Amino acid sequence: MIKIIIADDQVLLRKSLGQIISTDEEIIVADMVGSGKEAIASCEKNKPDIVLMDIEMPQMDGISALKIIKEKYPEIKVIILTTFDNAENIVESFLSEADGYIVKDIDCEELITTIKCVNYGLTVVHKSVKKIMVNKFKKMSNSKKTYTDLLSLEEIDMIRLIVAGKSNKEIGKAFGYTEGTVKNKVSRIYEKLKIKDRLQLAVYAVENGIE
Structure with a gap:
């Protein structure tokens, strides 16, 4: 009972x-x-x-x-x-x-x-x-993810170039991509990090130690 x-x-x-x-x-x-x-x-x-x-x-x-x-x-x-x-x-x-x-x-x-x-x-x-x-x-779970969990090594390298002031054309030369391909890849990075532009990306990079 x-x-x-x-x-x-x-x-x-x-x-x-x-x-x-x-x-x-x-x-x-x-x-x-x-x-x-x-x-x-x-x-x-x-x-x-x-x-x-x-x-x-x-x-x-x-x-x-x-x-x-x-x-x-x-x-x-x-x-x-x-x-x-x-x-x-x-x-x-x-x-x-x-x-x-x-x-x-x-x-x-x-x-x-x-x-x-x-x-x-x-x-x-x-x-x-x-x-x-x-x-x-x-x-x-999402709050514990670092940028290495969210981004590929290539995307991290692209962020470094973006923060360094490189244009999409210059980034394309570095990776062997067309300018349009770089633009699409950068947009994908924005989506993953839930940000809107290069300024926010630069702030994210500094806050997360991407150098």
Whole structure:
């Protein structure tokens, strides 16, 4: 039997959640509370397997309560169930060791499945949360890339000549390309670095040590 606590400041919502979850014979709702502080106290009293935790609550928000619960009762799993699927809440929740993050438009059967999966030791995220996390990771990955990851050796050499004040015609002579080919290659460099002109390229070169 999976013992669960529901923490949500909206009385009607937490009662509805309790009724939905209680329809499954493998889950028992041990308590329903309206704040983070009450959730912590209920964990001490009821020793649940899982806490289903809203974020926006009075007295103490869900993420603050999550941190304390994980510190005092690391064996208790916490699923964040919230209306808000913004990146800051998601990151802070998982940094605080949340075991799942789902939003309140989840289907009833999906909610029960989520509870069971988390009880088995899996970490579950809602599909909209996954999309936000993937985008966040992509931005983090892109921000770590250096010019050597983005540019070929030839492109780096071209940048050096551009910064030295060489024209497309002069660069073409150096590489054996036509002036039109050089122009296309320089445009490609601009696209890769997300810049617009030679001035911005010169600034990029200085900032990144391309000499």
